[in-house]
Amino acid sequence: MPETIPHWLRDPETDLEKRFADFHELNPHVYERLERMALSAIRRGVKRIGMKQLFEVLRWNSALRTAGEAWKLNNSYTSLYARLLIHHHPEMEAVIETRRSQVDGEEKEAA
Numbered sequence: 001m002p003e004t005i006p007h008w009l010r011d012p013e014t015d016l017e018k019r020f021a022d023f024h025e026l027n028p029h030v031y032e033r034l035e036r037m038a039l040s041a042i043r044r045g046v047k048r049i050g051m052k053q054l055f056e057v058l059r060w061n062s063a064l065r066t067a068g069e070a071w072k073l074n075n076s077y078t079s080l081y082a083r084l085l086i087h088h089h090p091e092m093e094a095v096i097e098t099r100r101s102q103v104d105g106e107e108k109e110a111a
Contacts, residue, residue, distance in 0.1 A: 006087045008080075020080045026068040033058055034081055035088070042095060049096050051078040 012018040024031060037054050055073050066072045079098065086093045 006084065009084065016076060017080070019074075020077050023066070023068055023074070023077065024084075027066045030058075030066060030073065031081065031084060033062070035085060038085055038092060038096070039089070042092070047095065049092075051082040051096065054081075 008017050009021055009024065012021045034051075034054050037057065038049055041049055052075065055075065055078055059073060082096050082098050086096055086098070
């Protein structure tokens, strides 16, 4: 079982990680909605999920309110939300594509 909070969210190092950690703390409902959407897609048999696609669907289908930033959903956070979903749902690694990132700790092959 993975630890509840990934290292890059628990102890953010980069500016992006710090901004994401602040945003996530103020807006846990964003992750919850993305999680529900991803799990629903998997249950329907979807084989690949793009986080930017989920962001756009979330923007389109809801009057989403967020705090702390000018942007309701910052596109810079898509990769971190993807990693957070995979962290909590390891089975999503086969469905959500990620590319190399400093948060991975080691080089990850681009798929």
